[in-house]
Amino acid sequence: MEEYTQLTMDLGQYREAKEEIKKDLSGIVKSFVRVGWQLSRINRSEAYQLDGYKTIAEFAKAEYGMTPSGVSRFMEVYERYSVEGDTPALKEQYREYNFSQLTELLQISEEDQAMFQPEVKRETIREFKAFQKENDGNPENLMNWMKDPEDDFGIAVKEFFRANPEIMDELFASREYAEGDEKGMAELINPSGSMHFRKETRFLIFYGYEKGLMINRFGESPKTLTWHEFFERMKEIFEDIPGQITWKSCFGEEDDQIPGQDSIENHPEVMPPAPEAQDPAAGQPPAAGQEVPEEIGPERMNAPAQSHEMTEEQKYNAEQDRIDRETRAKLREREDAEKMEHLPSDEGTKVHRIRLASSYYDDVLSGRKTFELRKNDRGYRTGHMLEMVEFKEGIETGRLIHADIAYMLEDYAGLEEGYCILGIKVTDYTDDTEGVGYTE
Numbered sequence: 001m002e003e004y005t006q007l008t009m010d011l012g013q014y015r016e017a018k019e020e021i022k023k024d025l026s027g028i029v030k031s032f033v034r035v036g037w038q039l040s041r042i043n044r045s046e047a048y049q050l051d052g053y054k055t056i057a058e059f060a061k062a063e064y065g066m067t068p069s070g071v072s073r074f075m076e077v078y079e080r081y082s083v084e085g086d087t088p089a090l091k092e093q094y095r096e097y098n099f100s101q102l103t104e105l106l107q108i109s110e111e112d113q114a115m116f117q118p119e120v121k122r123e124t125i126r127e128f129k130a131f132q133k134e135n136d137g138n139p140e141n142l143m144n145w146m147k148d149p150e151d152d153f154g155i156a157v158k159e160f161f162r163a164n165p166e167i168m169d170e171l172f173a174s175r176e177y178a179e180g181d182e183k184g185m186a187e188l189i190n191p192s193g194s195m196h197f198r199k200e201t202r203f204l205i206f207y208g209y210e211k212g213l214m215i216n217r218f219g220e221s222p223k224t225l226t227w228h229e230f231f232e233r234m235k236e237i238f239e240d241i242p243g244q245i246t247w248k249s250c251f252g253e254e255d256d257q258i259p260g261q262d263s264i265e266n267h268p269e270v271m272p273p274a275p276e277a278q279d280p281a282a283g284q285p286p287a288a289g290q291e292v293p294e295e296i297g298p299e300r301m302n303a304p305a306q307s308h309e310m311t312e313e314q315k316y317n318a319e320q321d322r323i324d325r326e327t328r329a330k331l332r333e334r335e336d337a338e339k340m341e342h343l344p345s346d347e348g349t350k351v352h353r354i355r356l357a358s359s360y361y362d363d364v365l366s367g368r369k370t371f372e373l374r375k376n377d378r379g380y381r382t383g384h385m386l387e388m389v390e391f392k393e394g395i396e397t398g399r400l401i402h403a404d405i406a407y408m409l410e411d412y413a414g415l416e417e418g419y420c421i422l423g424i425k426v427t428d429y430t431d432d433t434e435g436v437g438y439t440e
Contacts, residue, residue, distance in 0.1 A: 009045035017042055021064065032099040036078025037088035039071060065392075069362050077102045100431075101125065108132075115214045115222045117194070117207055123428065124196045124205060128216075131203050135218040152202060152217050153225065157233050159199040165247035172238075172245040183209045186227045350384040356401065358392035364401055365429055376420040382408050386424060402428040 009017070017038045039056060042048055048059035056075075060066040066074075081094045081102055094102060096118035104125040105113055112132070116125060161168045167189055171177055176184030190206040197204045201218040212226040238245050354374070356364065363369035374380065388401040407423030415421070 009041065009047040011050060014042065014047040014050055017047070018063065032074060033078050033082060033090050034088040036074040036076075037082065037086075040075045040078055041086070043075065067362055069366070073103050073106075076106055080106060104129070111221055112216065115203070115205055115216055117211060119194045119207065120205065121194055124194065127196060127198065128203055128205075131198050132218065135201055153215060153223075153229075154233055154237060156197070156199065156202045156204050156215060157230065158237050159202075160197045160204065161234070161247070162251050163197065163199070165251075168245075168247045168250075182227055182231055185231060350379075350381070351387055352378050352380065352384060353387040353389060355391050356388040358390055358397065361390045361399060361401070364388065364403070364424070365426060367426065370424055372422040372424055374420060374422060375418055376410060377418070380405060380408060380420060380422060382406065385427075386422070399431045400429065401426055402430075 021035055021038045039060065042059065043056040048054075048056055051059065053059040053062065057068040057071050060071045061068070077099065078088070081090050083089050083091050097105075100122050101116075101118070101120070104122055105116065107129055108116075108125070112128075115128065171185060171188050174185070174188055175181075176188060186206075186209040190208070193208045195206045197206070203216045203218075205214045207213065209227050212224060213230060214222050215225060216222045238250060241249050243249070354372075360369060372386070382405055384405045386401075386403045386405060388403060390397045390399040390401075403424040403426045405422050406425045408420055409415070409423075410420035412421075
């Protein structure tokens with residue numbers, strides 16, 4: 001934004017600005033831009049000194065209970081998204097966004113902001129920021145994908161269906177697909193009107209049928225695509241599948257591929273006994289007239305017709321086939337066992353509602369504080385969720401943070417008996433005060 005010429009504020013203007021902030025904090029939906037406007041005016045004119053305050057943060061904390069980070073967010077949102085001039089009005093393209101969405105967009109370049117529409121979820125914006133950060137920190141991965149000659153959109157479409165078997169099976173078995181009803185098909189895939197999908201250096205956001213999709217390949221400009229283009233590419237990818245198109249017919253065989261010999265050696269715990277410990281009769285050639293087993297295949301049975309003896313190479317190949325079959329069976333058993341262990345509980349995810357001191361709220365929300373020391377009187381477990389309710393001077397403020405318990409440490413030297421340390425990962429937060437970053 002351009003620099004303003006008005007850098008002074010008399011006592012009357014200062015008092016009026018203070019009252020405006022107090023009124024707007026109490027609740028109009030789009031009042032956040034007015035709050036940022038008035039804070040910015042007071043800050044630029046240094047009018048807070050009229051009340052003896054040294055900084056805008058000190059002023060806002062004393063007058064309204066706002067945190068320094070909250071003050072910064074209000075002013076940044078106003079300065080980034082308002083129209084030019086000394087006025088509390090958002091630019092046209094941002095008027096349908098709420099404060100939390102605009103706060104998240106502050107850390108995204110103007111070019112990449114083209115990915116987002118007002119109906120986008122805040123979680124999608126956060127996921128996009130994580131996507132950018134992860135790729136930015138992995139130059140080797142970026143360079144590999146930059147060399148990839150394949151079509152970005154085609155790869156993204158295929159990987160989307162690979163990751164969503166239920167959506168794929170429902171879509172290709174639907175009346176909408178049979179009749180070519182693209183709008184109905186779009187609603188089957190994206191019933192909420194806004195969803196996202198990411199795969200390595202590609203990020204897709206799905207909107208309603210009229211708005212289409214946005215795709216971003218890390219390091220490149222976002223592209224707009226229509227649902228018609230999506231479905232045309234989908235048909236090209238799966239057109240060679242005979243009969244009913246299902247996830248299993250397209251991707252099932254890929255999942256069933258056995259690991260190569262190197263991969264098998266990396267799993268000694270599932271390796272069958274060494275060949276010398278096997279039954280001496282194993283690996284013998286089939287009797288005359290007996291059909292060669294499909295697993296071995298005639299191409300490996302190259303013994304001369306006049307001899308029933310197998311060459312050393314044939315014996316080795318037959319033995320490796322047997323080892324591969326047994327290894328595949330053991331890996332599948334192990335995978336099935338792991339899936340059973342991770343089935344969702346009939347009781348659902350356990351949520352623990354706990355108090356969070358106001359002095360720790362911003363540190364937890366920003367990720368600076370990633371742990372909680374707690375008495376384990378609630379049966380905390382990895383995978384449970386925390387609902388961390390902020391309290392200030394014994395009063396609930398209306399702000400709370402949702403976090404997953406990602407790690408748990410207990411029965412450790414130095415920890416008092418019955419206590420534990422919880423490693424937490426913030427997933428979401430809410431602010432019933434509408435003040436995002438301040439307390440009453």
